[in-house]
Every structure is written in C-alpha cells, then in structure tokens.
Amino acid sequence: MIEFILNNKHICTKEPVGKSLLDFIRYTMDLPGTKSGCREGDCGACTVMEGSLIDNELNYKTIVSCLTPLGNVQGKHIVTIEGLNMNHLSPAQQAIVEHGGTQCGFCTPGFVVSLTNQSLSKEVGNPDKALAAIDGNICRCTGYKSIERAAKSLADSFNGEKNSLANLVEQGHLPKYFMGIADRLQQLKTNQKQVGNSAVILGGGTDLLVQKADGIIEDELDFLSGRNELKGIQIQDNICKIGAATTAAEISNSVELQKYFPHLKSDFKLISSTPIRNMGTIGGNLANASPIGDLSIFFLALDTEIQLQDKEGTKRNIPLKEFFIDYKKLDLHSDEYIQHIAFRIPEKNEYFNFEKVSKRQHLDIASVNTAIRIRIKNESIVEASLSAGGVSPIPLQLSKTASFLVGKKLKEETILEANKIMQSEISPISDIRGSDTYKRLLLRQLFFAHFMKLFPAKISFGKLFALTNQQKL
Numbered sequence: 001m002i003e004f005i006l007n008n009k010h011i012c013t014k015e016p017v018g019k020s021l022l023d024f025i026r027y028t029m030d031l032p033g034t035k036s037g038c039r040e041g042d043c044g045a046c047t048v049m050e051g052s053l054i055d056n057e058l059n060y061k062t063i064v065s066c067l068t069p070l071g072n073v074q075g076k077h078i079v080t081i082e083g084l085n086m087n088h089l090s091p092a093q094q095a096i097v098e099h100g101g102t103q104c105g106f107c108t109p110g111f112v113v114s115l116t117n118q119s120l121s122k123e124v125g126n127p128d129k130a131l132a133a134i135d136g137n138i139c140r141c142t143g144y145k146s147i148e149r150a151a152k153s154l155a156d157s158f159n160g161e162k163n164s165l166a167n168l169v170e171q172g173h174l175p176k177y178f179m180g181i182a183d184r185l186q187q188l189k190t191n192q193k194q195v196g197n198s199a200v201i202l203g204g205g206t207d208l209l210v211q212k213a214d215g216i217i218e219d220e221l222d223f224l225s226g227r228n229e230l231k232g233i234q235i236q237d238n239i240c241k242i243g244a245a246t247t248a249a250e251i252s253n254s255v256e257l258q259k260y261f262p263h264l265k266s267d268f269k270l271i272s273s274t275p276i277r278n279m280g281t282i283g284g285n286l287a288n289a290s291p292i293g294d295l296s297i298f299f300l301a302l303d304t305e306i307q308l309q310d311k312e313g314t315k316r317n318i319p320l321k322e323f324f325i326d327y328k329k330l331d332l333h334s335d336e337y338i339q340h341i342a343f344r345i346p347e348k349n350e351y352f353n354f355e356k357v358s359k360r361q362h363l364d365i366a367s368v369n370t371a372i373r374i375r376i377k378n379e380s381i382v383e384a385s386l387s388a389g390g391v392s393p394i395p396l397q398l399s400k401t402a403s404f405l406v407g408k409k410l411k412e413e414t415i416l417e418a419n420k421i422m423q424s425e426i427s428p429i430s431d432i433r434g435s436d437t438y439k440r441l442l443l444r445q446l447f448f449a450h451f452m453k454l455f456p457a458k459i460s461f462g463k464l465f466a467l468t469n470q471q472k473l
C-alpha cells in the first residue's frame, strides 16, 4: 500500500509500486495536465514537484514523473499543475502569458511547475538560478527566448523579499492548502523497509525506468532512496563518506564539500538536468556501470573506496577501480548493494579538476569525461590520480599515466610525455558519440585543460600548442 498526498488529496493505493507516477497521475487519477512526452527523462513535460519533510522542514524539488516509480513517493507531497491552479493565474503562469512563453502549450505545465518550485528555493530572486531551474524542460515551439524572459521577470519580481511558504501563499504563488501539508506529511510513513534478497534494487530510477519501465512493474523492488542510513554526507578525520542513496543534487549542494571542491556546483551542472540530479543517486550511477558515468569518473580520480553489503549484513570494502571489471560487469554479488563510498578529502597542496564534453552542453551524456587529483611540492608532482570515461569499456583509472607523472617537474614537456602514455592506456571505439580518433583527441585536450585550469601561471597554452604540433597522436 502506497500512501502520499497528491495536490490536496490523500492517496492510499494498492497499485504496483513499480508503476510510473506519470501513469498514475494521468490515467488512474485522470489529471491530464502533466504531459507524457519522451518518457525517458529528457523533455520535462511530466515534471512535478515533490515535497518531503527533512528535519521537520518542508522541502520541495522537481522530479520527472515518467521515471518515478510509485514506491519512491511514499510519504511525499506530489504537486502537479492542477495542484498549482487557483482562481487567478499565479505569478509564474502570468509571467509565461505576458512574455508569450507558450505556443502549442504541451511543455507549459512542466515549465510552470519548475518555475513555481524555484520560487520556493533559497536561491529565489536570482535570474541565473531561475534559468538553471528550467534546464530540464524542453520546448519545441517558442525558441526559448520568451520563456527565458518570463523566468527572469519572475525572479526579478521577488526583489529581495522573503519567500516563506506563508508569503508565497499570501502573494498568490501557491494555493492555501500548502499551509497544511507539513502537518499532514508528519502522519505518513516514509519508505524505509528493506525487502527480500531477490528484490530489484532501485535508487532514483533514472536508469532503471529508462531501460525497463514495463519490466519492473510486477517486480519486488527495494527502494533505497527512502532509507535514511544510506543517505547523507559525513566528513570526519579528513575522510568523506557519502551514502549510496545520496542524490547528485545533494552532493553538489553540500556546503561542506564545496569548501574542498570549489567548482563542485559548476561541475555537477554538466550532469543531466535539475530534476534528474534531484533523483539520480551515486549508488545508481556506479552500479549502472556506464563507461561514461560522470560520478564514476569524478570519484575514481579521488581513489574512492566503496562499501558493499549483502542482505545478511556482511560488508566488504573494495577500491572503486576494482568494482568495474568489464563492460557492464561489476564485482557485485547478486545479494549485495553499495552502501556508501569513502574518499580522502584533498589537502592544501592537492588540486582537483573535472572535465566533460558532450554533444550538447546540458542534458547530455559525455562523449569523453575525465578527472584529475594532483599534489604538487616544490614545483614537482608528488602524487597523481587520473580517470577517464568514454575511452574504454569501463570507467577507467589511468594508473600508468598517473605513475609516470609522479616525480616529474610540472611543465609542458611532462604533460606531452604523459599524453603518449595515456594514449596507450585507452581503447576508444567509434560510436554515436564520436570516432575513436576524435575521442583520443578529446581526451588529450581535456588532459591539457586539467593543467591549464589548475596551474594557469605555470602551464601555457601557447607552449603546449607549439609542442603538440610536433607530436603525433
């Protein structure tokens, strides 16, 4: 039995836990405002708000309902466009109208839901953040400029005002029933139950529901996202532990982690879109074993260790690089799941950088991605770790290249020599994301970018470029 609040209505349903929230909203509840577009998380037409109590505080985020199994909304407040409609147009709806941000209207509910959710965010009033909030919504009619103007004007309209729930209700952004939601959610249980050994493990569902949406409807599912012991980020004695059910958004928004990774937010902005980052977990990213998984590449360069646990509670720790055995083949027993990851926080003289190139800048998976962690002392490299995706059947730790770098002077000639070794460590194939030659070239350029970004006073693009012209791939 799944219990949650849909708009202002208490839901208690025996529908299969693997059924998509989108189908439940549209076909069981007959609420057609939430649109069914791609059903793969790409278009945002099915975007809804998900509210939950975190430390007794009501928090909202956007999710795509097409990739959300019903089991993941246990104990939550789900808001569709119908749940935002009032007798008047809300400021988000009004902004879309005034700026001509709708034509055929298919995408409009998704945009309004995303913009309304942004009005509840701590970053309200910032036009750039308002644009970022609609990065998961696609429109094929308007050419976006009118929607962008609507988003910016809505952000400007806040003018430094506080956006408490009470204020938003009073100013007509949200219907009155929102004021009673926190109390109503207190009465509902979240999904914390662990199930049998044969259950299919599910994090955010952003991979599983794309791969086999219909295939899991009747399966027994183990919903890790509801289990608090698998969530959260802890830093103690310089070791950072991240629970497997922690989402990409929770990692990127961690103020504590941002201290050690100043570019964390902009790096993670290159991963999928706001709603997908709100749903997809670190455990799911590692376990789907994609050779271009962004989180796999990010955490490989940090020499991350993962803790696996079977359903009897037996634990084992392995280095992340040993987790990936072959294409989509993992060192993971059938009754095991990832419990958490752990890595050492970079120290003062250590530097970290992540690079990703994809066909589109946003909402696209990588053609090639790479990360580096490097420690420098007296202008020499004393420690290095390097990872790369899209250049082998698995997310790769480039151990030979990293070993070569250690003990060398930080200079252009070292980087060029290291590139030769790196090229011997990879085996890219030609596919839809580019030819093997292109991927080799791309990794070389991203490798250079690591050094140019981290050491702009030491590594000159001009010299690298001149030396490169003398070196064949």
Ligand SMILES: Cc1cc2nc3c(=O)[nH]c(=O)nc-3n(C[C@H](O)[C@H](O)[C@H](O)COP(=O)(O)OP(=O)(O)OC[C@H]3O[C@@H](n4cnc5c(N)ncnc54)[C@H](O)[C@@H]3O)c2cc1C
Binding pocket: 040, 041, 042, 200, 201, 202, 203, 204, 205, 206, 207, 208, 209, 210, 224, 244, 245, 248, 270, 271, 272, 273, 276, 279, 280, 281, 282, 283, 284, 285, 286, 287, 288, 292, 293, 294, 295, 336, 337, 338, 339, 363, 364, 365, 366
């Ligand atoms: C539109 C779209 C864009 C995307 N863009 C990107 C991108 O830019 N970069 C990127 O890297 N990925 C991207 N992805 C892929 C996906 O969002 C991520 O890989 C995400 O982190 C998967 O996490 P999840 O919790 O949703 O996985 P789920 O779908 O829940 O699970 C994926 C697999 O992992 C298993 N699993 C989940 N958790 C665990 C665990 N703790 N232990 C063991 N097994 C587990 C599941 O059984 C399943 O086989 C995108 C996906 C979509 C739909």
Ligand code: FES
Binding pocket: 035, 036, 037, 038, 039, 040, 041, 042, 043, 044, 045, 046, 047, 064, 065, 066, 067
């Ligand atoms: S239908 Fe396109 S994201 Fe859900």
Ligand code: FES
Binding pocket: 101, 102, 103, 104, 105, 106, 107, 108, 138, 139, 140, 141, 142
């Ligand atoms: S108005 Fe037609 S898809 Fe956006």
